[in-house]
Amino acid sequence: MEALLDACLASDHAAAAEHIVYRGEDPARRWRTSVQIDNPAEAETVSQVCGRLRALLGPSGAHEKLDYEQSEQSEGSWHVWHVAFGTGSGQATRVLAFLEVDGRYLLGDID
Numbered sequence: 250m251e252a253l254l255d256a257c258l259a260s261d262h263a264a265a266a267e268h269i270v271y272r273g274e275d276p277a278r279r280w281r282t283s284v285q286i287d288n289p290a291e292a293e294t295v296s297q298v299c300g301r302l303r304a305l306l307g308p309s310g311a312h313e314k315l316d317y318e319q320s321e322q323s324e325g326s327w328h329v330w331h332v333a334f335g336t337g338s339g340q341a342t343r344v345l346a347f348l349e350v351d352g353r354y355l356l357g358d359i360d
Contacts, residue, residue, distance in 0.1 A: 250314075250330060250345060253356055257299035258310050262286055266295045270348050270355035280324040280348060283355050301359055305334040305343060315342065324348055327357070 256264035266286040271278045273291065284291035306312060316331040326349040333342050347354035 250332075250347065250354070250356075254302060254306060254310070254312065257302040258306060260299070260303075262292065262295045262299060265299050266291070268354070268356055269295060269298055270350065270357045272357070280357075281350060283350075283353075298356065298359070305341060307335050307339070309336070311336050324357070325350065328354055 253265055253268035256262075256268065263286045266284045269284045270280060271282050271284050271291070272294075273279060273284075284294055286292050286295060311334065313333045314330050315333055318329040320327050320329070328347045328349060330345045330347070331342060332345055333340055335341055344358075344360040345356060346358040346360070348357045349355075
């Protein structure tokens with residue numbers, strides 16, 4: 250999670266792409282690999298994800314992991330963090346769900 254957040258804060262979309270699961274139309278790749286930054290549609294996904302995360306993190310990058318859950322679903326093993334973003338009255342809690350793929354944790358959802 251930290252590598253993804255750091256990459257998004259730095260606007261390093263190539264690095265961020267390595268931490269986001271592919272959810273597109275290709276069934277051979279869906280839930281099995283990360284997005285590819287050289288594919289325009291997938292690059293747009295990275296841009297959207299990083300935009301959401303940067304908005305949550307704010308300029309300070311403040312966040313705190315609160316709770317953790319692990320569950321098995323049809324896609325595989327999900328690792329779910331409840332994260333508090335920001336500080337004080339501007340704090341927001343979100344759920345970041347990472348799918349374990351070949352020993353890596355790829356972001357699959359932000360709730």
